[in-house]
Amino acid sequence: MIKQKPKNTILSIIAIAILLVILELIGRSKIDHYYIRILQYWSIYIIYGASFQLLYGYTGLLSLGHAGLIAIGAYAVGIFTISPATKTMSYILQPPAPFISNVQIPFIPALIIGGVFAALFGLVVAAPALRLGGDYLAIVTMGFAEVIRLLIVNMPSIFNGAMGLRAIPQSATLLMTWSVAIVCLFVMKRFENSTYGRALLAINEDEIGAEALGINVFSNKVKAFVLSSFFAGIGGGLMASVLGTIDPNTFKSTLTYTAVTICVLGGIRSATGVIIASGIYSIMSEFLRVFESPIKIGNFNFSGMPGMRVLVFGIMLLFLMLFRREGLLGSKEFSWDWFFSLFKKKPPKEQEKTVHTDKMGGSL
Amino acid sequence: MTFDNFIQFVVMGLSLGAMYSLISIGYTIIYGILKLINLAHGDFFMLAGFLGMWGALYYGVPLWLSLVFGLALTVGVILFVNWFIYRPLRQYKMAAFTSTFAISMIVQASVIMFLSARAQAFPHPDFLNTPIKIGNIIIPMVTPFIIVIALILFGILTLIVNKTKIGRAMRAVSLDMEMVTLMGVNVENVIAFSFALSVVYAGMGAYLWGMRYPAFDPNIGVVTGLKGFIGAVIGGIGSIPGAMLGGFLLGFAEIMLIGFFPQYTNFRDIFSYAIMIIFLLFRPGGIFNVKIREEKV
Numbered sequence: 273m274i275k276q277k278p279k280n281t282i283l284s285i286i287a288i289a290i291l292l293v294i295l296e297l298i299g300r301s302k303i304d305h306y307y308i309r310i311l312q313y314w315s316i317y318i319i320y321g322a323s324f325q326l327l328y329g330y331t332g333l334l335s336l337g338h339a340g341l342i343a344i345g346a347y348a349v350g351i352f353t354i355s356p357a358t359k360t361m362s363y364i365l366q367p368p369a370p371f372i373s374n375v376q377i378p379f380i381p382a383l384i385i386g387g388v389f390a391a392l393f394g395l396v397v398a399a400p401a402l403r404l405g406g407d408y409l410a411i412v413t414m415g416f417a418e419v420i421r422l423l424i425v426n427m428p429s430i431f432n433g434a435m436g437l438r439a440i441p442q443s444a445t446l447l448m449t450w451s452v453a454i455v456c457l458f459v460m461k462r463f464e465n466s467t468y469g470r471a472l473l474a475i476n477e478d479e480i481g482a483e484a485l486g487i488n489v490f491s492n493k494v495k496a497f498v499l500s501s502f503f504a505g506i507g508g509g510l511m512a513s514v515l516g517t518i519d520p521n522t523f524k525s526t527l528t529y530t531a532v533t534i535c536v537l538g539g540i541r542s543a544t545g546v547i548i549a550s551g552i553y554s555i556m557s558e559f560l561r562v563f564e565s566p567i568k569i570g571n572f573n574f575s576g577m578p579g580m581r582v583l584v585f586g587i588m589l590l591f592l593m594l595f596r597r598e599g600l601l602g603s604k605e606f607s608w609d610w611f612f613s614l615f616k617k618k619p620p621k622e623q624e625k626t627v628h629t630d631k632m633g634g635s636l
Numbered sequence: 637m638t639f640d641n642f643i644q645f646v647v648m649g650l651s652l653g654a655m656y657s658l659i660s661i662g663y664t665i666i667y668g669i670l671k672l673i674n675l676a677h678g679d680f681f682m683l684a685g686f687l688g689m690w691g692a693l694y695y696g697v698p699l700w701l702s703l704v705f706g707l708a709l710t711v712g713v714i715l716f717v718n719w720f721i722y723r724p725l726r727q728y729k730m731a732a733f734t735s736t737f738a739i740s741m742i743v744q745a746s747v748i749m750f751l752s753a754r755a756q757a758f759p760h761p762d763f764l765n766t767p768i769k770i771g772n773i774i775i776p777m778v779t780p781f782i783i784v785i786a787l788i789l790f791g792i793l794t795l796i797v798n799k800t801k802i803g804r805a806m807r808a809v810s811l812d813m814e815m816v817t818l819m820g821v822n823v824e825n826v827i828a829f830s831f832a833l834s835v836v837y838a839g840m841g842a843y844l845w846g847m848r849y850p851a852f853d854p855n856i857g858v859v860t861g862l863k864g865f866i867g868a869v870i871g872g873i874g875s876i877p878g879a880m881l882g883g884f885l886l887g888f889a890e891i892m893l894i895g896f897f898p899q900y901t902n903f904r905d906i907f908s909y910a911i912m913i914i915f916l917l918f919r920p921g922g923i924f925n926v927k928i929r930e931e932k933v
Binding site: 328332334336400401403407408410411412414415416418419422423425426525529532536578579580581582583585586587589590593594597 | 671672673675721724725728730731733734735737738739740741742744745746747748749753854858859862865866869902903905906909910912913916917920
């Protein structure tokens with residue numbers, strides 16, 4: 273792993289601290305709740321994108337089951353944090369099953385439980401599916417995501433079926449979602465820069481070669497898959513708490529599209545890219561939502577174009593695939609050395625070098 | 637369940653299976669030739685259905701003409717997509733696969749935006765509504781109609797693949813693309829033809845689907861596409877007879893599940909996915925045990 277200069281680590285810590293203070297101030301100020309919601313989405317999308325990136329960019333696995341893993345995390349948080357009284361009221365189709373009806377735990381433990389459930393499920397899916405070729409993995413995971421959604425619809429005593437869960441305590445503040453996102457990114461980056469991450473990259477480049485060098489391909493892939501699932505679950509839990517209401521339709525394959533688009537847009541191996549792409553995605557999808565709903569300008573009625581967002585993001589994804597397969601940033605990262613080099617006058621050659629060699633450290 | 641009921645379920649199962657087979661064929665042809673799983677295939681099924689019924693529903697075009705026109709348009713779209721997107725990406729496996737995913741998003745969203753987001757009733761000739769009565773067995777006319785049409789289409793496909801020049805070229809390309817290029821076969825034409833063929837069969841499946849079930853909505857391609865894929869996996873992906881058989885078996889199994897265990901009707905999709913996963917784990921080559929490539933996307 274590349275050693276980080278101590279000065280840069282301190283700078284990163286300070287920058288993150290300043291960011292969190294600003295976010296906390298924004299969260300407490302009287303800014304319209306709508307904008308805070310967008311900022312929260314931003315952080316949640318970072319988690320989705322980064323967890324997808326671990327598989328797509330590093331391990332070279334295309335897993336299209338993110339919607340299902342997110343659903344597990346979201347429902348875990350929903351079920352465990354709603355108070356027993358609300359549960360008895362809102363489970364209309366069937367009374368809640370005895371083992372969930374009297375449970376209520378605080379948000380953070382519920383979030384972690386959601387992540388663990390998602391990770392366990394990821395393990396159950398990955399262990400068999402990873403034995404197959406890559407193309408099959410995509411389909412099997414897509415199938416599993418759909419199975420999860422259908423199970424949720426068809427098990428009303430646990431998940432309240434198609435009615436979904438309502439009145440989930442909205443305990444995830446702006447500060448909390450961003451802190452979780454930063455912790456997620458940090459853990460994932462540490463993983464990617466560790467021996468495991470290097471092994472994953474080797475597998476991605478040449479599977480047979482990696483195996484010949486003594487890397488246990490299967491076990492490394494499973495580890496990556498489980499970690500990715502864990503964070504997808506955490507992201508789902510945050511989403512449930514931010515939204516306050518979830519139902520099975522939230523977890524259709526559109527949610528997987530989101531993760532894929534963010535990862536591919538930002539750069540398939542760049543955490544900085546994921547942060548930027550999540551910002552673009554969350555702001556753009558709110559912006560495009562305007563076009564989807566009917567607008568009245570004077571006497572002219574514009575009936576709205578549902579599907580606009582998916583179309584725009586689909587075309588974007590396609591163009592990225594055609595012309596910039598490694599995403600906007602590829603595997604470049606933000607680094608303080610690069611940042612300072614902007615202000616210093618250096619010969620262009622060396623500047624180039626700093627950008628490319630600094631493949632990350634703890635700085636975000 | 638009485639014997640009469642059982643016969644009804646058999647006919648229903650076969651007709652559902654016939655429609656699944658028509659979708660499976662497309663997956664298998666493309667996989668056989670390009671080693672690419674075309675995730676957008678289900679959406680082309682949906683697109684063909686929508687374009688086919690649109691003329692008849694809103695512009696007063698005779699139904700047969702509207703269907704032909706819809707099929708032609710869909711073939712045009714897939715040829716465009718093949719030429720401008722799949723062809724340049726052919727050497728990048730992962731990117732090609734991700735692009736099929738993007739195409740799937742775009743097709744769905746365009747239908748929602750430019751045609752309709754709501755479910756539509758598919759126009760169909762009246763004679764299909766009349767029930768057939770044999771003793772106590774009552775079958776809607778449309779189910780045997782679907783089976784007959786599908787069998788005719790399978791016959792035509794078998795003839796194309798086995799007896800014509802382009803069919804021979806398709807089989808050759810699926811064995812070794814580079815070698816075939818050296819032999820002077822225009823591989824691009826063969827691939828374009830295969831895409832057109834896959835979409836024509838999916839489109840025919842969509843028309844039959846529309847005549848059988850009341851509603852046809854823009855999201856229908858996701859689940860039916862996956863079912864078609866499951867059919868292809870059961871038969872052994874890459875094998876055309878396998879896809880035909882696999883689709884039939886899947887449809888049959890689904891209807892039998894509903895027939896024998898009506899309380900599990902809601903679990904029918906889960907049951908299909910379970911079948912696929914079991915097949916992939918224990919017999920990835922499908923019934924015909926096709927040799928699969930263990931390579932990353």
